[in-house]
Amino acid sequence: MPPPPPAIRLLVPGNIRHNSGGNVYNAALAQGLEQLGAEVTIQPVAGYWPVGSKEERRRLAGLLTAGTTAGTNTVTIVDGLVASGAPDAMEEASACGRAPWVLLHMPLDEHPDLEVRALRAAAGVICTSGSAAAEITRRHGLAGVRAALPGTKKGPVAAGSEPPRLLAVAALLPNKDQLVLLEALARLRDLEWTAALVGSATADTGYARQVAAAVEQHGLGERVQLPGELTGEALEQQWHAADLSLLISRVEAFGMAVTESVARGIPVIVRAGTGAVEALGLGVEAAPGPSEGETPALPGAVVELEDSAETDPEPLANLLRSWLTDPALSAEWRRRALAGRELLPGWEATARQVLGYVGPKASPGGHSSQPPADGE
Template sequence: MTDTGPGPQRVVHFVLPGEVDDPAAPSGGNTYDRRVCRGLPAAGWRVRSHAVHGRWPRPDPAARGGLARCLAALPDGAPVLLDGLVACGVPEVIAPEAERLRIAVLVHLPLADETGLDPGVAGDLDARERRTLHAARAVVATSRWAARRLVARHGLAADRVHVATPGADPAPLAPGTDGATRLLCVASVVPRKGHGRLMDALAAVADLPWSCDCVGGVRADPDLVGQLRSKASELGLGDRMRFVGPRAGAELAARYAAADLLVLASHAETYGMVVTEALARGIPVLATAVDGVPEAVGRAPDGSVPGLLVPSDDPAALAGALREWLGDPAARRRLKISARGRRAMLEGWETTSHRLARVLERLRCEPRTTG
């Protein structure tokens, strides 16, 4: 990503993961970063982006050195927004620069919340994140749930932690397929997204008609898709659960247009941008009620919930909710009406950018000396 154009005089340096523009590595965090880069100029901030490559949040020495050189080249007192994936694992790089730069860290997911981490690794990442966030002048979380968690987990002052939830683009209503049986899961293929337990739930309702397209790129573990496909074969699901890889633009829009229900079986989810992407099209949601997901699902104007939220620690609940959706036309009608009501209430990305701009303005006006 490059400078966003002439713009206003206020400048923020945005330090991003190197893969942020890689179409083969789509993620909610990358989408968020791209959208605020595009939106901040209209909110009064010129963005100078710096993509740093590495295996964040656990980079090798070369990547760590590249980040250090990037920050060292920035002028004293400059407002700097760092993606938390880059910043939170390297406090030894961030803390010294925080003495002269006005640093804010954007946390998409607390590092230790990634599923499947060795307990020792999780503990180390948690301690590193704590040091980084205490060194920063401001922290931006992408949900109210995440802000509360960061304050409680790391002992941060609440007035230093701000919320800028993801926006949702207006979209046409999805016509769906037959109103029930076309299921869609949009999620990177990583353990945290819970594809395995979604598969178990689908196997439990194999006596009913359904098909499920899983859209998402493979990150960190390229063998996981093969393992999941083998499991699908063992469970007798054949080609009913399809892993179609990453999709974007018109191809992703076509998947949403054909969907009757979005399914998300995550073990952890700071917000769940795909939830609001589906609701923007009037598609109901079936999801595990983890972390910030209920916040993203929200409520329609009449107070109804536009989806089915199930406990994360109850494997049978996901299968039960699928059976309810597939077998109860009246329930489907209620959920679709609720989803269309929620659709009208969603905030756009311009709201996200303006919230972030307010954080940056506060950062710009603070005295340069740190306490």
């Protein structure tokens, strides 16, 4: 008889209240683990993460050392946004024999010195994308970094709209680059389309005001909606009306909005050089991958955009113009998205993979002998 799954404490950042990809992943993972028989406790950690104050980090150390008893069948997993900037707390827990696992959604670019100490003190590191796992392995020389890609809950096939409806689901943040998207859309006013930029306007109120002002400055007030963060039926209505989704973040470890789009048969445009390309690749029909020199049949497209303060929106505008004016192209992207919808893994696969890493059969010492992650 296999050993019972461990009880799991999942420590998550208490200061991230909008509907972020990390929050969605954590909640879906917990539900998946419970369905596999694990007892899961989600514990928000108060603090201004990452890094936090000295007092917040001291409280985190107390949570890590007091929440479990060494040798028991309980595993602590800490969201990387909390752990990566608090190496002292991680090292204190490790010294007590209670080293937690780290669930890393995105590398902590601002503090690599803190991150490497925190991750070396962990029982193991699980990244939520192969690209993040490869970056952490390259950056810090850690062996045995695991990857557990997000699952997807298949949604109803989107009906689309007339004229075509563009949808960008992401908090209004500088990294998500909604201003560049609006500049590209401003170049397409001669064509018929509408758009919705769905996401929190409170995560960065200054940037959200810039986005709202840009809509008016570009004369797009009749075409572009800014409904704020939506959930439940209101969000489903936006998905159902969409014909094309966009995620052009400057940095993205994975981009769950991509797979959520494909799960509804909606093609996606993503930015080159980000983990969103990996997410889009999960919906590629052909397996194994294409021959050398062959372009994969993505359910959408990858756009090259420079990463600078003055990003040229023209490549995105040209790609959108092609999609809007070429019925054969738009039909092919739609066909690929509908095919890719059937290929996406569910959340049970994610939970099973995580449980395999942290459960009783998992090898001790997450950084000693395992080969670097390759997306597994």
